[in-house]
Amino acid sequence: MAFTFREIWTAIHGMALGFGFVLFFTGALALLLTLQPQLLTARGIRRNIILLKISGIAIAGLSWLAVIVGTYIVYPWYRAAPPKGTTDLSSFPRSRLLANSALSGWHNFGMEWKEHLGWLVPIIATAALFLIFRYGEHLAKEKKMRWTVFVILCIAFVLAGIVGVLGAIITKEAAVV
Amino acid sequence: MKNGTSAAAILAAGIGLAMTGIISTLAEAIAAFGKVLIWSKPVGDLSGKTFIGIAAWLVSWLILGLLWRDKEVSFRPILIVSAVLLVIGLLFTFPPVFDLIAGG
Numbered sequence: 001m002a003f004t005f006r007e008i009w010t011a012i013h014g015m016a017l018g019f020g021f022v023l024f025f026t027g028a029l030a031l032l033l034t035l036q037p038q039l040l041t042a043r044g045i046r047r048n049i050i051l052l053k054i055s056g057i058a059i060a061g062l063s064w065l066a067v068i069v070g071t072y073i074v075y076p077w078y079r080a081a082p083p084k085g086t087t088d089l090s091s092f093p094r095s096r097l098l099a100n101s102a103l104s105g106w107h108n109f110g111m112e113w114k115e116h117l118g119w120l121v122p123i124i125a126t127a128a129l130f131l132i133f134r135y136g137e138h139l140a141k142e143k144k145m146r147w148t149v150f151v152i153l154c155i156a157f158v159l160a161g162i163v164g165v166l167g168a169i170i171t172k173e174a175a176v177v
Numbered sequence: 178m179k180n181g182t183s184a185a186a187i188l189a190a191g192i193g194l195a196m197t198g199i200i201s202t203l204a205e206a207i208a209a210f211g212k213v214l215i216w217s218k219p220v221g222d223l224s225g226k227t228f229i230g231i232a233a234w235l236v237s238w239l240i241l242g243l244l245w246r247d248k249e250v251s252f253r254p255i256l257i258v259s260a261v262l263l264v265i266g267l268l269f270t271f272p273p274v275f276d277l278i279a280g281g
Contacts, residue, residue: 109273123234127186
């Protein structure tokens with residue numbers, strides 16, 4: 001069992017960065033939901049905010065890294081056109097999908113959606129990060145803003161989830177190797 | 178604490194999302210425009226589409242942030258407009274929608 005150079009980058013894109021995003025997202029949600037003056041001491045709020053800032057940086061940072069690595073390292077391998085006369089399309093995932101009418105939807109719908117939707121996630125995550133830093137400990141008292149951050153993070157998570165699932169299915173059907 | 182800069186961050190994100198969607202659909206609908214957006218050959222027009230979306234987000238964030246700095250703004254309308262912009266971004270990056278608009 002061995003990974004190719006391309007498979008390693010695909011794993012970094014989808015698994016390391018993608019799962020890292022999910023990991024820190026769940027942490028951020030838990031921190032936000034418990035960030036209430038009636039639940040925490042002043043010291044507890046300060047600790048929650050520090051952890052929330054770390055989670056926010058991780059969520060935004062990982063989502064930016066995921067789209068940059070995905071778009072500028074993995075995607076060119078995915079969409080590379082095979083030389084004329086090539087019959088073995090195993091190294092050309094896009095062409096491999098399009099050559100099979102039963103699978104072409106995974107490019108025409110799946111990858112087309114994923115490649116655009118993915119870029120919306122870091123913009124949303126960065127807005128949430130800004131709010132976390134802007135309000136800091138005030139988030140504990142500002143219920144409306146706390147829920148705004150919560151909803152924004154959930155939107156980023158849902159979109160990232162769609163992108164991740166599409167990526168997993170496309171990789172299953174035509175992996176970048 | 179004044180909410181102006183926070184409102185600016187949220188609205189600017191909405192503008193970035195909507196712009197990414199609109200540019201993506203335009204690139205599908207107008208082939209010549211799609212070619213103009215190929216700023217990186219290996220990546221194709223995705224490079225230009227996303228760069229313009231990000232530029233719209235950052236520029237609008239800067240402008241709104243300066244305009245609303247140290248100001249209290251009505252937050253609910255900002256959230257509603259941002260949600261509408263999010264929906265625009267989502268719709269126009271959804272392949273069946275941009276294929277329909279592009280006529281294909």
